[in-house]
Amino acid sequence: MTIMDRKFALCFTWICLFVLLILVLITNFTDNIFYGELDGQLFSEQTEILDEQLFSEPETKISLKRRSLITEKYKERLNHLQQTCLNSTDGFKGKSTDSDFKFNILIDKQHNLFYCQIQKVGTKFIKDLLRKLSQNHKKDKKDNLKNEWKLSDLNLMMENTDKIMFVREPYSRVLSGYVDKLFAPNNVYWDMSGRSVLKKTRDGANNHSLSCGHDVSFPEFVKYIIKSEKQGQNLDRHYAPLYEHCRPCQISYDFIGKLEFFKEDILFLLDYLNIKHGTNITFSDFESETTESRAIFQSQRLFNMREKLERCVSFFNATMRTWREMQIRGLISIHKQFPFDAEYTESHMTKEDLFVAVKNAISSVQNKSEVKAQRDAALIEAFRLVPTADLYALRRFLKPDCALFNYDSMPMKIFDRPYTDKKSLQYFNLF
Template identity: 35%
Template sequence: MDTQHERKKRILSECQKSKFHHRDPEKISGAMQVVRNYSILYCAIPKVGCTFLKRLMLVLSAASGKYSSPFDISPGDIHFRYMETLSKVPEPLRHFMKYNFTKFLFVRNPYTRLFSGYVDKFFTPQKAFHQNYGRYIMETFRKNASAKSLKCGHDVSFLEFVQYVMASIKSGVRQNPHFMPMYIQCDPCVQSYDIVGRLETLKEDLRLILPHEIWQLYVPKNIRELSQIDEVRDAVDIAFNNQKSQKGCLTFHEILQRIWRRLQIRGLLSRHIEFPVGAKHSASLTRETFKQILNIALLKSWHDPSTKQNRNDAMLEAFNTLPRPDLEELSKLLQMDCRMFGYDTKPDNIFKPKESGNQDFRFFDLLPS
């Protein structure tokens, strides 16, 4: 538990040194998922493995035998499932849970979290985010935006996204929890936590929360492979769920290309495997056929050692588009998350980048330059 001691000691130190507006405890309770069977409270932070962790908590809450694994529940489904939160528990039971249940949260590197948020919500065809945030970003941060961009919000660049995030943190306008600092959302200065996990050490940290036999049962040894298969399933759902809603903004072929590239960026598909379906045949592509194509490419990519480097190279490509003043301003806004949770405030791979060995491949060339 030495690592946990150091993590909690660091948080306490930052809370004592820093002065910032703390979150309403009631809102924190609204983010805390209750697992009565194992006396657990989980404070969920978007873009920190919460799709998997919410599914795990739901499995633990369910009747014995209902699920064999968190992967029994599709990624897109979990956010529409009812899960009991601490704010829904009446007093005095709520007070009892708050001070007697094991409370935990997970965090991750703030820079990779921000990048992941962009890829997942803006580069990936996500109609709701394009309409609710993409169009606003076009109106606010792009000079001479085209009529199509203003109407669709479908081609937000990483620079424009970062400018929006920085402005929303400072002004409070158009904030979204997927992009807001982690310390604000579960505010460990207001609510203490028994376990502070990191996404980078997910399996190891879950051992501290779950009984050993439960950990073995629901956290499989091949979690990496299952997670990748799970991501393919989610990618197929996103593509076909957005097929009609993106009409007039993205063709179905463009949607499929972005989904393919999303999986390359996330380090699942090799950059050396091109999307094999032409525009002519994309319209007739079925959900099952696309899934089969992705699974074949996934298996081939497991034999390409360079695939693991994709995410880092894509992230470097994105951050290299930021002017130095914007990068410095961003570091100030991410500084509290970095200091509180033990991450480098100015990581060398972003602030002192070395040239990638794959200069011929561009991860974001599907967006207009």
């Protein structure tokens, strides 16, 4: 090869490298525009187009994503999530496996619905609503809500479905998981989680506690979450982070609801579903059922578990925990006393007695706002019992959820911590 040939080859190589570099820069630039990293252009452009389409198409043809993007509140939620995902280095993938993810996805092919359930975020209500949609559909009288599908089919299914998820303020969800699974009588979770919590957090725990798992305190529960996360151990889905359930950075959801605005968000969703599917489901269809169904559920659950519960606590204690759980949830006034004493409860109280007592207590509430405020009061009381170091460690655990779904990672009502005398406890004083 001559010197001229070598020079030509070297020159050609440099030209190719330069062209390749230009192509890479162009590709990165266009990717940035596509993913909305440049001042949220993707969402602003979409909204302008959708505004025109909204008035040119019949209501039945307007997708859930379009409705969300032209409604400021829902657009902001989707936009915030997208920007947070794009700014992350790991895409918030978390520790959940494909199997964990698949468990949380429910698909109704008949109505093209894709719902990702997150435990402790109104899942029972939402599933009841979606099932009612199936039952009210004139061509369909069976339950279509299934999670029997192959992960390999996910992309195809997502193209043609309305993708829905609901989230919740992360600190309140932590407390809700504790109250429902460990504070309230629940022999399954006492055995499955309670004993593990005590082994990991309570030095010198007695044999009765270790064998039953019935007396886990909220500070111990928080410490358990922190230690499990630090050790890389997976948590039960009722305690695991929100984002690990639904992979919100990998799936483009069409609607994100929040438990704090539950009725308003459900009404928005119902309006869309009723128009699209020709149904007439109302929120009151469920409200009227809630009081009675809650009373039935509580009485049946307590009596069904009675034999196993009494190996660990008295039946009166279990009943009082059930009553207190409903006070913590803002269903029964904290001033409403349980109507039966210990002797009657242990020896004579029937399932029907408890059902009537619960139903009457819920129905007798005159100031619903005041009783609902008990949720906040219980939250504040519970977190004031948590040592400061553990509270800040919990904040690190909850920070991804707070970032993704735009919640305060340091809410003042929790982090403003005056001294709490344990003798003055109103909600968490049963053990």
